[in-house]
Amino acid sequence: MKGREFRPTLSAVSITDSAQLQKDLARVALGDRAAFARVYQATSAHLFGVALRILNRRDVAEDVLQEAFVSVWHHAGSYQAASGQPMTWLISIVRNKALDVVRSASMRHETAMPMTADGEEMEVHDERPSPLQLLTQATEAMAIRGCMEALDASHRQCLALAYYQGMSHSEVAAHMRAPLGSVKAWVRRGLERLKKCMENSQ
């Protein structure tokens, strides 16, 4: 971190920290609780941000974060440094747990309400960047914004709603007031485009 500005919005965990995080996860696998505390300190705010986006409720997102970290404690041994960045692994754990919760009927009802009520995006949380803004920022940081913007905004919007808000196809369709079949096709095109853009930028 020395001599380098911390940029929480685009790089929650810098490359330097990533190496440290790998070491710490290896120590966590051996039952090192100090290393576990370091992993928590370095990643919890970013992971909580991800969970909160999907769940929209602090208490539920905090429960998910707790479950995720307990899971990290038990499964750190299954994380292999060769298989990717530690942050990728951690985000997958948190997202999967958040999606499990959000797909349960009662929870989805509560989280979906504020977003679908007006049909417009994010009035309830309008101080936060919209999913499409998040997608734009992320693709900008990866230098693939131009490539992604060859897609219709509505296609990108579908991808952003599904990824950042954890919406299902039918929720995206309801949110965008578009036919389910179109939404499925748009999401698929968004995914294909994303993969292509990222491959070309490498």
Next chain:
Amino acid sequence: MNYNRADLLDRLASEYVLGTLHGAARRRFEKVLVESAAARAAVQGWEQRFASLAASVPPVVPSLRVWTATEARIASTAASVAAGRGSPRSWWSSFWKPALGFAFGAALTIALVQLMPGAFVSLDELAQRQQALPQSYVGLLLDREGLPTLLISSTRHGTRVTVKSLRPVAVPAGKVAQIWALPKDGAAFPIGVAVPAKPPGSTSFEMSATSEKLLSNVTRLAVSFEDGPARAGATPGEFALIGPCVKLW
């Protein structure tokens, strides 16, 4: 379906990671994942792509309750896992609990009696207990008005630290009570995060090394309120509690 197998696999993997693959299709794909290395590789590829998208999500600091609850849950498994593995730590973990429990009561008495002689027990009783005391490090942290607030103790060769609350500690929301060791010479270093219990309760945490290693040159302990557990090399904020750390042998 006019996809060849690799394309189909990649498409399913993408929607699986995105979360739009659900219900029976999701469960079927999870079965495929168990059997197919290609499917797992496809999922990993998509997890990496999506992790880059997650980088733009603004971080939000969770409340302290997440950390304390998580720590409490892993603490209960940490001891049983160690015992199950038969690791060198296991005999300690079965030993320190009763030993420290007793040492703790005795240490508390001694520390307080040193400060407030005669207030607690007779010197005879104290002498009797002292014979059975294991070697320990004990810190008594005072608040800004000089009132004994936390009693911190750990056996000489143990890594577990017990934090006994004598007075309530108000940890500000979103902050953690970070415990610092202040050596005779040199900079303060963090030894762990305390979650102060309601008096007269106590909680505990694990240090990265034994008390003997970490505390033999430490003359004082202190608590500051930090945004999260401090890393090695970090500089402490303002101390809310501070007090002497002594060897009990």
